[in-house]
Every structure is written in structure tokens, then in C-alpha cells.
Amino acid sequence: MTASKPDTATLSQDNFQITAFEPTHLDGALRLSAEAGWPHRTEDWQLALSVSKGVVALAGGEVVGTALCSPFGDVAAMNMIIVDARMRGRGLGRALMEQVIAFGGARELRLTATADGLPLYEKLGFAACGKVLQHQGIAQDATPELPVYTGDVQDMPALAALDLQASGLSRAGLLAVIAAQGEVLRCGNGFALLRDFGRGRVLGPVVGQDVASAAALMAEAARRCAGQFLRVDLPSDAGLSKTATQLGLVAAGGGVAMKKAAKTRAPSNYKTFALLSQALG
Numbered sequence: 001m002t003a004s005k006p007d008t009a010t011l012s013q014d015n016f017q018i019t020a021f022e023p024t025h026l027d028g029a030l031r032l033s034a035e036a037g038w039p040h041r042t043e044d045w046q047l048a049l050s051v052s053k054g055v056v057a058l059a060g061g062e063v064v065g066t067a068l069c070s071p072f073g074d075v076a077a078m079n080m081i082i083v084d085a086r087m088r089g090r091g092l093g094r095a096l097m098e099q100v101i102a103f104g105g106a107r108e109l110r111l112t113a114t115a116d117g118l119p120l121y122e123k124l125g126f127a128a129c130g131k132v133l134q135h136q137g138i139a140q141d142a143t144p145e146l147p148v149y150t151g152d153v154q155d156m157p158a159l160a161a162l163d164l165q166a167s168g169l170s171r172a173g174l175l176a177v178i179a180a181q182g183e184v185l186r187c188g189n190g191f192a193l194l195r196d197f198g199r200g201r202v203l204g205p206v207v208g209q210d211v212a213s214a215a216a217l218m219a220e221a222a223r224r225c226a227g228q229f230l231r232v233d234l235p236s237d238a239g240l241s242k243t244a245t246q247l248g249l250v251a252a253g254g255g256v257a258m259k260k261a262a263k264t265r266a267p268s269n270y271k272t273f274a275l276l277s278q279a280l281g
């Protein structure tokens, strides 16, 4: 999908309006994410929007800002926060964030901050709670050290319950959609989803009881994607950065995990070893 650029003359501080994010805004949103250097395709935006309530800023009828709030039970993910480069530094990012924070209500709010966004989120009461390491590259063939097999879409309600234990995110519907479009990988103590995203494929979430299971799931994904572009977004405490690099997925930046109104969660035997995405946690 292509998107025309707004006329610079129409972009002034005073003439933008903030309105509900509708599917008709996807073309303009895609232009913003591409200009910010993000790899999202129209399908990736559609998936995010399908589980979100969002806002856009319009100037001269064109999309010059976006923000989504994705509620997953007691937690909401704030994501796809972008302001047109020509409109930055004028309060538009804050105005968009205030809207989606209100959509989150009493939930714990989470996001993955870029260096651009970090100062704004700190001012809005978000606190850093970790780092996310983005690893990507051409996957190398590998042999998992534990047995990994293909799961079924019908397994998803049970697997979504493990994801909820690990992450606190109640997102069974989203996981079922992703599983139907992609591949479900399972091992004795965990599971992972593999799907198309951005420049190639992405592995996530990876949920398991131990790092050996998570490493086996990642190796199986690399085997299935050998020679293709594969991405994985790792919480820095997951202990999988070295494994990813050995599979051809090199460090490519990342972000700061942040929370606002954080809630205490019940301890779980399951842990998130890779995010579904930086946007959706």
C-alpha cells in the first residue's frame, strides 16, 4: 500500500485534530511508521489495530500522529506511538499519549520505549523496569537440543493460559489469530509462535519453564526459517541473547520496558523468554 505525503504547508501547530483511529487511517499510519524506520506492513498494523482502541492526529486531512492502547485483561499495552517528524516537539506526542492512557483506565500500563519516547513517558509517570533486546538476521540451520514438535490451533486456549501466567496479559484471541496465520511450536515445558512480520518472520511469544526449553524452541524456529530473515525481541533477563546470536540473529537495538500503575502478580513457573512484539508485549 502506498501513502501520499501531506502538504508541508498544511502542517501547523494549530490545525491538527485528534480523532478515533479507524481502518481508513491505516495508509497514513503506515507512512509514519515507515518514515520512522519501523518495518511494519499494512497487515502488522491491522493486527495491532484489531486488538486496540487508538487515536490519530490529523492535519490537512492527513495522519500526522498515531497511538494505540491494547487492553489485555488487567494490563494494557501502549503502542505504535509516532508523530510526523515535522510535527515533533509541539506537544502532539503528549496529547496522543494522554488519550490512550485514559483508554487504559485502571489497568497496569506497559510499553517499550525508544530513545525518542523515553523522556515523554517518564514525564507521564512510566518507570523503567527492564530492557528489550531486538535480535534479527538471516537464520542459520540448527538442531534443537530438546524435542520440539508442531502444535495445533486447538491447543491455543491452554497455551494462552500459560502465556497469561508468564506475562499477565490475557490475550487468547490474539494468540489464536496468530497461531492460525503462523506456526505453533511446542516442547515439553513451553511453546512459541512463528509468524510473518515486517521484513520476514518473527518468533514470539516464547513461553517456557526454563531457558533450555526456550533455546530449543528458538533453534527449531531458526531451522524452519534457515536462510530467511527472522527477528526475536528478548527481555534482557531472558538469557537468550547469546543463543540468538549463534543462530544468526544479531543484536539490532531494542528499547526500555516501562510500566505505569504496576500491579503485583502471582508467581508463576512460566516465564516470557521472547515478546510477541515490542508493541504488544
Ligand SMILES: CC(C)(COP(=O)(O)OP(=O)(O)OC[C@H]1O[C@@H](n2cnc3c(N)ncnc32)[C@H](O)[C@@H]1OP(=O)(O)O)[C@@H](O)C(=O)NCCC(=O)NCCS
Binding pocket: 036, 080, 081, 082, 083, 084, 087, 088, 089, 090, 091, 092, 093, 094, 095, 111, 112, 113, 114, 115, 116, 117, 118, 119, 120, 123
Ligand atoms: C516519541 C514521539 C512520539 C514524541 O512526540 P512529540 O510530539 O515530539 O512529543 P511532545 O512534543 O509531546 O514532547 C513530549 C515531552 O517530552 C519532552 N522531551 C522530548 N525530548 C526530550 C529530551 N531529550 N529530554 C527531556 N525531555 C524531552 C518534551 O519537552 C515534552 O515535554 P512536555 O510535554 O512536558 O513539554 C516522537 O519523537 C516520535 O514519533 N518519534 C519517532 C517514533 C518513536 O520513537 N516513537 C516512540 C515509540 S515508543
